[in-house]
Structures are given as structure tokens and as C-alpha cells.
Amino acid sequence: MAKSDEIFALARAALYRDHAKALATVCCIAANEAENSALKKRLQGLIDVQSRNPSSEDNIRLDNGLEKLVQIQSPTHDLAQVVLSDDMRLRVTDLLAEQRYADALAAHNLHPRNRLLLMGPPGTGKTVLAGAIARALELPFLVVDYSSLITSYMGETGAKITKLLNGLAGQPCVLFLDEMETILAERSGDSGRSDVGEQARIVSTLLLAMDRLDHRILFVGATNHPDMLDRAVRRRFDMEIDMPLATEDAVHALVKSLSARHPGLPIADFLPAQCDGVVGRSLADLERDVLSRAREWVTRKAAKLNTSSAEQEMLHQSHDDKGKEDTSLLYDQAVALVTNSRKASISYVQRQLNVGYNRAARIIEEMERVGVVGPMQGDGNREVYAAEG
16 A cells, blocks of 8 residues: 555645656555555556656756746647648748757757747637647647746746746756747837836846757747837747738638538538638637537537437427528528539538528438438538439
8 A cells, every 4th residue: 555655745746737747756656565456556557657658757857946947748639731822831841840859950050949939810810830849849838827937926927937947957958938929018118008017027028038048949939919029039930931811712611620620510501601701810710610510510410310300390490490591591592502603612602692592501401301412422522413403
């Protein structure tokens, strides 16, 4: 049985996020258990899994208060899943190559670029890209926690910035600072802030810290308003990437990425019907809307397969009267459209009849029910059974 000292050591390591210490303590507990102990076998299983699948988070130590200044986050996307233009992807690839071959650069007294600024409106994927870079490099992804970093006490915010960057020295990681304009606006006094003196001290502190930044730390800053950033701060970055709102090419790339991540779904059908509902939006908002419609499509399909005819009739009757009335009025028009064009996708009906997604989906469902069109195939298309009018 584990001794109280071992339990305390394990608890301390967990609370202080000291993975190496936690693993060592677990190994010690397992070694002290009897050979036929069930606990020993369970612990050994955990140890074996960990040795086969080490996490990038295992390589970072946050102590002396650093654990309050940053959050270790798990990236949500692989780099291939992030929507980037060819130029943006090439620049990111160059940055990754320099990080991976830092030793080769060092042989020529060169260091990899390690200060990246991401610029663009909210929802354009800045945080997602920073996390994907961390995942590609197999490094811990640390996100600065503003609630702990910024204080009302004079000089304390700057001191915490220094403490953070000094404390991470020697520990390879990706450090992400979002919305930099919040604390690093222009020092001229034109920013509209009343604490210009403290603002200037914070900027000066970060400038010094960036000049001394350990080259093994990849510092990624993000801003929604690059014009508000102090110019000296902006000059400290080795590379800038502008991340715009959705373009037509970006939307096509998003559809491709989502289709790969969610196989079997007709992702293109879930886009807004009108082009102006897509281009110019944030990719994050667009992705959220598409996945919301995808969930509705999946649950509607599952309900259809798992309910009786009577229950399905009750489900249809639960729609509001106006929706049913409007759908009925459009149905004949939709049938003529589908039979003449031989196209039966929800998005096509949406665009041609200028209706919402749910209404178009109900129309297509009714066509399938009465035999005008067939069920959805693996490629997302439907066969049109009705003869051309």
C-alpha cells in the first residue's frame, strides 16, 4: 500500500504540474506493491501507456508562480486542417523548418526566427494557427492568462512579464499572447488610456524581454488591431502573417478541411445559401454555423431511421404552421427545379429558391419520401428519379 509520503508527493506533483515528479512517484508506488497486487498491474499499465505516448506537455515545468500566468492548452487542429492561403502556408512551413533545424543554424552562428505576429479580425483562426504550430513542433502550447497577468498595482504587470519569460528560459515551447493591443498600445498617449505612464513601462519591459528571449521559445503574438500596437513592439517580431476574413478560396479550403475531419457529411450543403453570407465572414463563425447544421442533419437522419412511421408523422406535425405552409407553397416549384436540373442537393435548392437551410432540407426530405429523389449517396449526391418535365 502506498505510504502517506508517496501520496503527498504525488498530490504535490499533480497540483504543481510536475509531470516528471508525478511519473517518478507512480513508478515508486508500483515498485513497492506486491507482485500479485491489482494496483501494481493497473499502475504499470498507466506507466507503459505513458512511455509509448509521451505528451509534449511533459517537457515543461511551471513553478514559482508561473502556473498562474499561463494555461497549458491542447491544440485543436493539425496544421493541415488550418485554412491558410498558399503564401501563408509557405511562410509557416519556413518558420517550422528553422525551428526543427535550429542545430544546423547554430553551426553557422544563426538562430531560428522565434517571434511571430498574427494579425486579423476576431475569428480568423489566429489561436488555432498558433496551436497547430505547437502541435507540428510537438511543443507545449502555453497561453498567457490575462486575468493573472494584468493587475492594478504599479509596475506589477511588467514584473510578471519578466518573470514569465525568464522562468520559461531553457524550456522549448510555444508561448501565445492574444489581443496584444490590450496592454501594448502605442506609448504616445494617443491610445485614449489614462494610465499612459504605466502603459509605457509595460511596453518597455516587454521590449527588453523580447530582446532577451530564449531562442528555444517560439513567441506568437496576436492582435485584432495592428495599427494600435506600439511600433517598437511590432518591429521586434521576425515575421508577420495577416489573417483576413473569409475569401472564396478560404471557404473552399474550409469545406475541404471540414470534409476531411467529418467524413460522410455533405459539408458544402451546410453553407449559407447566398454568397454574401459566406465571403467576408470570420472563418470561426462560418465553421460554427456549418457544424451546427451538420449536427441537425445527422440527428434528423438518425431520428428518421430510429422512429416509427407514426412517430415520424408526429415529428413533422411539430413544425410551426407557417413553416409547413411556406414549404407546401414552394414544393411544386422545387420539384420542377430538381427534375429539370437533375440536381437535388439542399444547398442547390437553397440558392435557387432563396430559402433557409431548414426549409430546403424539409423539401428534399419530402421529395425522398414520395420518390422524386433517392437517398443521399456516399458522395453527398442524390439520384433524381422523376422524369424531366
